[in-house]
Each structure stands twice: as C-alpha cells, then as structure tokens.
Amino acid sequence: MGACKEQNYCAYQNTDVFTDETFQLLKDIMYSQKIEKDQYLFLDDDTANKLYYVKHGQIKITKMNEEGKELVLYIFQDGDLIGELANSGEARYSFSAKAARDTEVGVIQQKDLETLIWQHGNVAVEFMRWMGIMHKITRSKFRDLMLYGKNGALCSTLIRLSNSYGRMTADGIVLSNKFTNTELAELVGTSRETVNRMLSQLKKENVIKTNKDGTIVIADLAFLKEACHCEDCPKEICRV
C-alpha cells in the first residue's frame, strides 16, 4: 500500500496502514456496490454491520441538525476504508454517508471481518492501528474547529484540503477538487456567507487565489498554518 508516500501533496489513503497481505484478505471478503451521486450509502441510525472500502468516488460523512444544516465530518475517497468495528451485534450509525459523486465501494460484512481478525493476529493489530488513526483525525478536527474561531477553522480546513487534494505547482498548491462556499461551510461548521467573506479576505491578503475554473490555489500555506496554530500533524491525520 501507499504508492506515493515520499511525494509532496499526495493524498494518503487510510488503508495505508494495512500490509498487502491483510489488504488482500480484505479484498477477498468484499463485494462490490455502486452508488450514484447524492445517494446515501447509509443513514444515521441504520444498523451498522458493514464496512466500506471506497474503490473510486467520494463519500461524505455528515451529521444533519434539526434546522437542516449539515456538518461534514469526513470526506473519504479512493482507497479509504469507512466504518467502525461495532462493539456488539446491535450497533447503529450515528452519522450518514452520502456519495458526493458516482462511487463504487467494496462492502465488507462485519461478521466476515471478525472471522478474519480472530484467524489472523496481525489483522487485528493492523485494524487497531487504523482505528487509532481514525480517532486521531477526529480529535485533531475537534481541536481545529473549537480553538481558534471560525477563521482558524476555515484555515485548518484549507490545510486539510491541501493534503487531501493538493497538487504542487509554481503558483502554489492547487486543490484538484472544486468546493463551493456552501461545501466549505459544512466542513467548517459555519455559514456560507461567513466562508465567502473569510475567503475574500484571504484573497485580498494574497494567501489564496482562485483559478478561472473555480479551484482554489493556496499561495501562502504558512499564513494558514499560523491562523490555526497548526501543529504540523502527519498527513495521514491532517486530512478532511
């Protein structure tokens, strides 16, 4: 796993923790499922007895509040594994998973995985690593979104996006994916207008710019890091 570990700005897959052997075992027990853009892979409160491996596409893990606002907790993409090792037979998802574009996933039954874990000690250990990383991602976002206001939250989100979608160019780091202000707002936990105003300000200060096609270019990463008091977490943690 991990074809491009040495390269700058190459998105980490959270399955990079698995050895090729383990990953092959996982592949053997997964079956394929296609899911169209804007469809839900699972819903908040559904029975949680599967894990999903994203073959290609994009899945957003979201929490809807009562007023209809969405908070996007993670964006998973090619090579990522989604789900939890449920603590008992009757676990439920506490979030929803929505395809942000046409996606193909490999479905892994909880039970099949459990068998694998019992049979292969190293699979268990690798899964513990994976779980540890996923938890670190959550905690680091928690910190970023709570500690330095909405501006710090936006700046940290831009840094995370640069790790997940960035490509180094002469201009700076180009985010290969387009994000609307609304989408950014859902990642940051703020309103569309606030994101727009903060982005305008960042443009004015030459921290970022936008290409004609609407993609964002980060010209001054250091400024963003300063704004959220970045702790330079490894890229497997600092992601959306």
Add this chain to the structure above:
Amino acid sequence: MGACKEQNYCAYQNTDVFTDETFQLLKDIMYSQKIEKDQYLFLDDDTANKLYYVKHGQIKITKMNEEGKELVLYIFQDGDLIGELANSGEARYSFSAKAARDTEVGVIQQKDLETLIWQHGNVAVEFMRWMGIMHKITRSKFRDLMLYGKNGALCSTLIRLSNSYGRMTADGIVLSNKFTNTELAELVGTSRETVNRMLSQLKKENVIKTNKDGTIVIADLAFLKEACHCEDCPKEICRV
C-alpha cells in the same frame, strides 16, 4: 467488570468492555504511580508509550490554546483507562493529562500490552471494542459542541455530567462533584461569564438548582435533552 450496569446514574467505567480475565492480565503488567492534584501525568507532545488505568482520583485530558485557554476533552475517573495504542514506535501525545485531584494510576507499558495482544486474541478484540467506544465518545462530543450553539453545548455537558456523577434523589439528579463555572466553561468551550449567564437562566426556568454546597441538581433533564437535541446515546458514550 461493570458491577452496576443495570442501575440508573451509576458512572460507567470505560474498562467495562474488558472481561475479568483480560483485566487481570492488564493488572499483572501494570505498576502503580501516584500523582498529586494539579500535577501533569503527561504533557502535550510527550512520547506516548504508556497507558494509564485510573485506580482512584480524577484525570483531565486538556488542550491548551495559545492564549492560555484550556479546553477539557475528557474527565477520567476511577476505573477508566487512558491512552492510545500508538501506531508506531514514535507516537506523541497531542493532549495533556492533569490530575484534578490526588490520583493513583496503574501504568501499562505499550510494549507489554502489545505482547499481551499478540498472545491473546480476545485481548485484541476487547481492545478494539474499547477503542471504538472511545472514538464514539469523541465524535458525540464533537457533534454536541458544534451543532446547537453554546447553550446546546452546555446542556449536553450537563447531561454528560449527570451520567458520570449523577445520583438520583427526590429533588432530581444531584451531581456528586462540584464544578466551578470556569471548569464547566473549559468543558463546553466557552467563557466563564457565558456559562454563568446560561446557568442563571436555567435556574430561572427551574431546569437546575444548586445546593448550599455548590453542587448542581438537575430537575428537568428533558429540558436539557431538548436543548441539545439529545439522541439518547448509551451512557458509556454520553459521558465527560
């Protein structure tokens, strides 16, 4: 483990996921360490190669921001296990752990635990359960602190405190522990004054009251649940 699972308002210990056999194995590899109130068990950025079992006392996991404000992520107490299964040899803590009162912990060396995990398949599985629960706690707090403003954040924190410290009485749920407004503010991610004003309001609406000794009594749990759109998570998750 889990002497009082059926009882109302009896704090869950996060080690309740372990079987007695596993727990005995853990006890066999831990050694004791005493730590005085206000001392740190570990600091942000220290090498993370140990886990800690709280024998008795109280440990707060905190994140300090640059302006000196503290965010309290968890409060661990008797029977709780603290730490992470590090993903490699060179992990570091991303938070600090401070004794909120005189505390005795059992120290578990990462390496000893790893040996245990390799030798006993069920230890691995139980640790995965434990990790899963810890992650769920983090995610549910994330939701609570982000989604319904500072008032929702305070109300959810009061509910969590009721699960961790509550005792049922005729008056309502008494929190057996005293918390200053500042301590609550650190749990909620707001200022001392804002907590004070929100608590005053809740008192006026007869949702809570305070005893002479300063402890809080929750008279109207339903009101608090409404304020944060509580999803009635199990008590092992809904804790501070």
Add this chain to the structure above:
DNA sequence: TTCTTGGTGTGATTTTTATCACACATAATG
C-alpha cells in the same frame, strides 16, 4: 435565444458570544 438554476459577493442588521470591569460573596490562612 430566453429562462431557470445554482452559485458568488456584499451590504445591513440582528443575534450570539467574548471581553472588560467591578461588586460581592465565601473559604482558607496567618
């Protein structure tokens, strides 16, 4: 082409939250 849709950019206003300032408790200490 025109119309619709989804997105951007920005003023004006309101609401929420933080900050400052200080009076007043109460407990701990010499």
Add this chain to the structure above:
DNA sequence: CATTATGTGTGATAAAAATCACACCAAGAA
C-alpha cells in the same frame, strides 16, 4: 480577627458570527 485567594453574578461594551436581502454571474435546459 483581618487578609488573601477564589469564585459568583451582572452590567456595559465590543467582537464575532448568523441571518436577511438582493444584485449579479455563468452554465445548462427549453
């Protein structure tokens, strides 16, 4: 006892963020 701490309660004000309103733009559909 007086004297420090530490904590509470609240007004006044400032700052941050959300909300409302609307002009404008670009892409795609009719």
